[in-house]
Amino acid sequence: MLELSIALPIKVQNGGLFISRGVGRHPARKLTSWEIIFVEKGTLTIQEESTLFEVKAGESLLLWPDRRHVGVGDFPADLKFYWLHFEVEHHPPRLPNLAIEQHCRVRDAQYVISLFRQFLSEQEKLQRSVALEIILLLILQQISISSGYEDNADEAGAAMAWKAKQLIRTQFHLPLSTSQLAKALHCNADYLGRVFRRTFHLTLTEAIHRQRVRAAEKLLLDGSASLTEVATRCGFNDVGYFRQIFSKHTGLTPAVWKQRYCKEHINSG
Secondary structure, three states, X not given: OOOOOOOOOEEEEEEXXXXXXXXXXXXXXXOOOEEEEEEEEOEEEXXXXXXXXXXXXXXXXXXXXXXEEEEOOOOOOOOXXXXXXXXXXXXXXXXXXXXXXXXXXXXXXXXHHHHHHHHHHHHOOOOOOOHHHHHHHHHHHHHHOOOOHHHHHHHHHHHHHHXXXXXXXHHOOOOOOHHHHHHXXXXXXXXXXXXXXHHHOOOHHHHHHHHHHHHHHHXXXXXXXXXXXXXXXXXXXXXXXXXXXXXXXXXXXXXXXXXXXXXXXXXXX
């Protein structure tokens, strides 16, 4: 049997997951412990002493001990974040060796979310385990290696997003999905989805649908093309689904849109 002595520089107090109901705000308080917050959804607006932070989805915030922090405004209805209180064991503290930014975008948000979920699962066990500290160190390590990530990633990510947009413009009539776009661009599908949403403020699926609907609007003016032909030429295999997406984006069915547009076109002639 191998026996190891594990000396950790931190001690976990407790952690949790906050899911907003659209009411209340973060209380004003000053704690003696550190607190790490990671936002999965929405935006948390919080002030520490005189510094205001807007922590968006995929970002972390480290609140320092003995500093007053308070929520600014009521919690948004879509807000969801993880929180974890801990103490630093040694003095001088060894925490700065991890070079943790107080507020930053995390490089691999999904991995950090999985670590928090693992932490919460471990915390539910009756017998306390050193696994809590190990998971916390993994979370802090992920935040540490994200330092400077946002600036570099914005430029590279935006370039990748524009490449995806160009593919959508030229290949919308073909079978197209997030995974297929990622494969064509030799990147991870989750990463491509994130950078595209950050650049254009819509998902890849929404962008594909918008491009297909634009093309359908033009084809519907051609009286010789049936609804099935229009749907097929715009990348839809199912006419019913085509009607649903077209109506969602235009507010009209394909038939009503065609009638209205043709009427306006004739009257303006």
